[in-house]
Amino acid sequence: MLVIKLALRNLFRNRRRTILSLSLIALGTAALFLFRGYNVDVITAVKDSAIERHGHFQIATEAYWEGGRYGYDYLISPELLAGVKEVLAEEPQVISYSTNLGLEGLIATEERSIPVVAIGIQPGNPVPDVEVKEGRRLEQADLEAVLISPGLARALEIEVGDYLMVTARTVHGDFKSGNVKVAGISRPGEIEGTTVITPISFNQMMRETDRIGRIVVKLDDHGATEEVALRVQRALEGNDLAGLRVRTWEDLAWFHHLLALFLNSVFGFIGLVIFLLVLFSVLEALTMAFFERIREVGTVRAIGTRRHQVFGMFLSEGVLLGLFSGLLGVALGWGIGSLINVAGLTYILPIAGEKLPFRIALGLDVAWAPFLVALVATTISAIYPAYRAAKLEIASALRFV
């Protein structure tokens, strides 16, 4: 208690110096907080959209995942699908699932044609959920309809209601053509470049099969993904469905990983810079405090204060400085972050080419890292002056002027 009291009083002894250190650390912490808040927001948004697109996990044959999509046997037969449905029915956390069958082919108007991948989905099923800008989503009654991205609509110069011709191979290797009507155009970013969305029944008709490619599963909780995926994989193996493999959205969403890795590395770098900045400025401030107090250390040691207590006084001063300025920085970052969120700013990310909301995630999961940077940096920089103060010889400290 004595040690803490003295540290606290000494901290505010040279007000100008302390306020300077305090503001520097608080500003650094706030900057880190804002950057991390932005990162968390972007990563969460990307994660949510990845889950929108991929579901929480998907089930397909090993051959399907390995990419050997030729021939016939990589697809899931209706009998196997029935088995999978039984397994999924046992999982209360599965809220919905949908079957997919892809179709690779050409999509064409009278003037031009473009190679596309048509993702055949079950219309009316919430998985995957595509937001539509013009027209409407696919509905259960749709047999020959398509959802396209705005980019593709521009490239083909078509609008909602126009017809397109699709040409693809059947599972037997023959070519086959069919017509689809543009039911809707998605919002930007909802569908990737040359992908279109069709009813699975259309794709099955085109490929002349009753099989499906994969099953997309959605859960009621992001956090349960790994656990449920593992249980389903075991159940599949136990039910003679050993050829089927579960892949989670994390396995599938490479972009999410890359972005998270990139943003976290940038955070690490900025964090390190701010860490060093805080370290050296606090080291300087506390070293100055050390020189000013050499005589005083001599005095308190002469009247019976132990070395470790002197060490504690100087160290506590750094820790308290780190605590205060870290808290202040987090509060500052939090405040600025709230203002940014209220202001509803948007920005354009070059690779996406669309307006994104500029938001800062707030919360303790954002705050802990910047706070820790401030606290650890100040604590470390206090160690050396504290050590020097503790090591002082009393008699020479008392002679020091």
Next chain:
Amino acid sequence: MSKDFQQPLLKIENLSKDYSLGKIVVHALRGVNLEVPQGDLLVISGPSGSGKTTLLNLIGAIARPTSGDVFLEGKALSKLSDGRLAELRNHKIGFIFQSFALIPVLSVYENVEYPLLLLGASRKERQRRVMDMLGEVGLGELARRRPNDLSGGQHQRVAIARALVTEPRLVLADEPSANLDSETGDEIMKLVARLNKEQKVTFIVVTHDPVVSRYARRSVHIRDGRLLNEGVETRACD
């Protein structure tokens, strides 16, 4: 006279202290012998650089001698660890320094309380002792002041209170009046003499000012690290 009164409170045997400054060795103390009985007020006077502070530091267990030993209540200081010496300074010795020796961030009250906190005295005990001691040195009213708001004389009174609050066996004062005008210096020495007489506190005061010796029960002179008139009585011990 009881038997243990015959053992001196402090006994110094053949005490020497060298400082080496590179190749030069300074012999700050050269074989000092001294006995200080319980209740004494010993003034050691000598010119600047004669070894007064060095001697006081060795007595006060702040530094260790090159040779010889200091015995406090018969116990050799050289045998004690640094930790035990700190404990001893806290329990048995009080220090009064020339100046700048109060902790500026603590109030007068807290400065005097400080050694009691180190001792682990209870809150009630601390309050009683600190207020008694501040009353004793005539500063009861100024308990809440900070050292910077005190005059030089008040500053030294607080230092005296802090030195005596633990009821130490021995109080060491290094030129307590050197930074004061002669009138205030006199007051401080009168206070020391009174506390010595009324509270039976043993004092050793070092000074370069021979005038201070008139407050002494005994006085000795130091020059070039040697005591000249060992144990000359100026006043009788009562």
